[in-house]
Amino acid sequence: MTTRAAIDVAELPDHAFGPRGLIWWGTVGFMVIEGSMFVIAIVVYFYLRLKVHQWPPSLPDPFIGIATANLALVLLSCIPNMLAKRAAERYDAPGARLWLAVLTVIGVVNLVLRGLEYTQLNCRWGDNAYASITWVLLSMHTIHVATDVVDSAVLLALVSLQPVTNRRFVDLSENSLYWYFIVAWWIPIYLIIFLAPRWL
């Protein structure tokens, strides 16, 4: 079959950051899925709220000390996260490594603090519906944090042990994007679990 060469793409780049690239769409796709899970879980929280007169039902309010500290820390982590993303998009391998390392360490600390948050909860999951949704909300988010911390650690190992190619820089940048997603959800989760019981 004879064909006519209409477009030549030989000179096109072999990667692209952000919405231009495929990885971004995959990441965002799963962020949308997980996001809608959070949204639905939060809707359930308020649906259950409407079923009872007192909130939390016959339970004290949760302590907020550690949770607040953890939130502050994770908000701070946006700075190294931004720097990591910038470095990746500037193809600055050492910079990317450094900030990713910082980020991973912070993530680990976050997880430890999160573990302590559980001890400061006012309930056990089986106490009543409020307790159940509280535990599930917190655990859903914890799983996301844990996943991304492990992910960052693996990526860190990867960019330290192997040559950092363009594609890897894209991965680095999308990894930071995902961390922003986690931080973004951290705030409403904190408000609902630790402050809402005081207000509602």
Next chain:
Amino acid sequence: MNQSALDPHGPVARTILDLGWVLFSVTVVVYVLVLAGLAWALLRQRRESDRTPAADRRFTSIVAALTGVTTLTLVGLVAVSEVSGRALAVPHAIRPVAVDVVGHQWWWEFRYRDENDPSKLVTSPNELHIPVGVPIVMRAMSQDVIHSFWVPNLTGKRDLIPGQVTTTWMQADTAGIYRGQCAEFCGPSHAKMAFLVVAEPVDKFQSWIQHQREPAGVPTTAPAAQGRDLFLSRQCTLCHAIQGTPAGARLGPDLTHVGSRMTIAAGTLANERDPLDAWVENAPSIKPGVRMPPHMLESSEREAVVAYLRSLQ
């Protein structure tokens, strides 16, 4: 058997069926038109002019028009449906009959409350007696899983949901016996969870409820008396109540006037000697998963118990 939405005997079912006829006639017309259009499109003579832009412009306006018509039709149907919906709102009758409908796996409990005198409470399992021409206002609730109350000839469904109470109503305009059945899957014997609605003239209803308030009669025959002693000394009393005797458990249906009912086992069996005997001997073999266990009674003992139960008019 009287269990059809196409044979309404009360305002609720009639309103719904009338609405149904409107919906059916509209949909049938639409269906015929669409299929006719399809047939025409397939069978017609092809012409060159079909392929002109002019033809396509014509089609665009045709499709637009059809879409408009469809929309208007649907708006009309929504309106009609809304009107009937309002017509079905619970009426503010002067003296409605108030009944609690309670669902159990797999039987029905109908409680007639008397606002003035709580002691006059009457419970009638699996048989709902109602006066003709009077609205029956029902509070729907469940003891275990979700069931759905449904008497096609009189009214549509209302789910009985644990943890909440909803109110609905129905009314019978003609005396008769109508069969109802659970319409929400509720476990192994969902298929055998039926009941009867007995619509009768007000005076008959009044005498019925008077009679239901009386305690159980004292057995007159020897077997019946033996049956009562067996009933009271054996397993029966752990689940069943018979007013006027020490038996007062509420797990199973109240048997105070069991002999007067048309069916047993929630509309599953005719209330006659042999079915009753088989039921007492081994209920689960008749109704899967039922809570009534098989009984270790000698057949003679069973006959006595059956005689007693049948004597409870």
Next chain:
Amino acid sequence: MTDEALHRQLADTWYNPAGLVGRLSIVDHKVIARRYIVTAFTFFSIAGVLAALMRLQLAFPDNHFLTADQYNQFFTVHGTAMMFLFAVPVMEAMGVYLVPIMIGTRAIAFPRLNAYSYYVYLFGGVMLFTALFVNSGPDVGWFSYVPLAGPDFGPGKRPDFWAQLITFTEVAGLAVAVELAATILKTRAPGMTVSRIPLFVWAMLVMAFMVIFAMPSVVLSSTFLLLDRLVGTQFYNPAEGGDALLWQHLFWFFGHPEVYIIFVPALGMVSSIIATFTGRPIFGYPAMVSSLVATGFIGFGLWVHHMFATGLPQLGLTYFTAASMIISIPSGVQIFCWIVSLWRGQPRYATPLLFVLGFVAIFVLGGLTGVTLASTPFDLQVHDTYYVVAHFHYVLLGGAVFPLIGGVYFWFPKMTGRMLDERLGKWNFWIFFIGFNTTFFPQHLLGLHGMPRRVYTYPASSGWGTLNLISTAGAMLLAMGGLLLLFNVLRSVRRGAVAPADPWGGEGLEWTVPSPPPAYNFLHVPVVEGRSGNWDRRGNEAPPVVTGIKADCREVLITTVTAAEADHKTIYPDPSIWPFLCSVVTSAFFIGSIFTPWALPVAIPPLAITLIGWFWPKRSDRSTQCDLANNRLEPLRGEA
């Protein structure tokens, strides 16, 4: 490079490994999709057998062919399998196979994820049917209403198998949805602007987005159910502030879009078939596309029409009545456009078109009964009766399976390189069509005469015997139709006439590639100049193509989202066994967590290992080498 040399090079680059491990490592979207489709139809047959058994039980009043316990397991597994193991996966699989060759790209996005999703789906299905065969089949309905499915009234593990099956299929379904969305949005051939995307691909895109937004809700609700049953959370316990209706809201917020997730791809198939067999593009492309999109949106606004009988406030119900009726407008528009397309075209009555015409006849009826069901008061009478059973079999079997079988006859040559037998096909259609209507039309009347759903038997006094007997007879005919299709497929795979690249004179790009397509799909990635990829090339000796895509790397062209302009190139991964291993671990975890919460901590390490193995670049991989060849930006530590 000559086409011959190019072919050899590409075939070598996009190779599919052999041997057991090799086969389990394959990431070719066509191979995976073929497995998906075969598996889905296998599950379809088993679920169909269950249906036949249920019909035999209901053939006569007070029948003792099945026990209540068997019947309840059968109808639950039938519904669950048809929805979660057949309808959704098979539609997605058709997309996985066809979308890349319809939009002119060499592979599906995230091919390893695609392979993973298949194995997870397969293991989920195997789990459900194994459970059934050992008397642990779920017996609480495909909707698993609490509290019946809850810990207090659903003893044992039966409902847990149901809930975990949901998790299995959701993981698989969501993965495929993301792949399809990314593929369609980013890897269309240059020139395929949004206004040139084939209708089938549009349908797949809409479906993908519906899956992405609908399924999280059921993932969550079934997880709540598992937690309630396993670790004693209180989500659905009214006594502790939980709520039984919460389940129904969450389930139907997914459950209703689910119907359209199944039905929308079928609409795409209908459009492809009608266009090809009338010889002209579908009339009213913009209207068709906006109808698809509208369906996607409205589909989320009417879940409460499954809950009319629960006693929610009348005002809200009116809204849902309206919404439920409104959604029939887009469907109406598409029906009109199809009829116009048939009117102005030159129909050729091949088997695929017959199935599509059968679809119109059946689906329109189903849609109209749907309109009646949308009316709250009327629904109160027919809700949960055989009227509803008839309705949704008309819209699902008629609305989705008829086009699907039409699609099988249509694309079978493309997928296998063999034609299905046309004469058998016509028999197949008529037996199926008559059998279908004999089975399900009487059920409308049964419902109106008061026969509820999900009853394992009914008394003789009910007078439902005759209609049920007719229905059962029809079901047997329907089964024969199914067997005929199976026979036709088995026979044609071996001895069917060899299919050319374009046996039907088809419209889309898929007909420009050989049958079956090579692993790399397109020798030359095409440049699209219109909506009808194949027809646009008519009379064009030298169709325009893209050059400069590496043949010695799994390189794929990425284009812009709307204008589909060439943007950059990316490298797709090689075959790998890791997705399979990961799916094994995932499945073990899902099944284990039916029995103990400790499955989670136990599963985490192996899960992490398999995932790392999945993503860690292998030196030997072509993708790694190409990647390095492309750009060594920074020397390895210790080098230089």
Next chain:
Amino acid sequence: MTRWTLLLVPIVLSVGCQREDRPDHKLGVVSKQLVMPVLSDIHPGGVAPPPPAESPFQDNAWGINEGKRLFDSYNCSGCHSHGGGGMGPALMDDRWIYGSRPENIFSTIVEGRPNGMPSFRGKITDAQIWQLVAFVQSMSGQSSIDSLPGRSDHLTAGTAENGRPAEAPRQTGSPR
């Protein structure tokens, strides 16, 4: 994939059948299979009568769940609370006064025991007694984990059977 299925079958079989059986058919048989030796209602504690039969609802989720329902319906909770014990001894711990084997529990229910446990001979059908036996066993984890009941749909009374550690039964001669 058939290989895979074949591999799975024995696994699920082992946890499937007995657990999930809905033994409506059995019930009649169970009731008939034994006629208890007629003893006086008061029976000297400790020695149990000869084993009547092996427990038909051992590890049967449905039977255990029915037993749980009966345990409340027949107000066993009145004395034993929800297994935690009250007037009667606790049933969810590892201490057994009159034996932990099914037949021991059976005769405890049928015969009654000193210090308040009444005899239910003739009051409860054997089928139901066996269901209660199965449930009482499950309270201290004396049944397969996949047959243990989950939480009930009423106010929570402690952790459900499937959330509690299994106890190793030990014989303690006298009541507390």
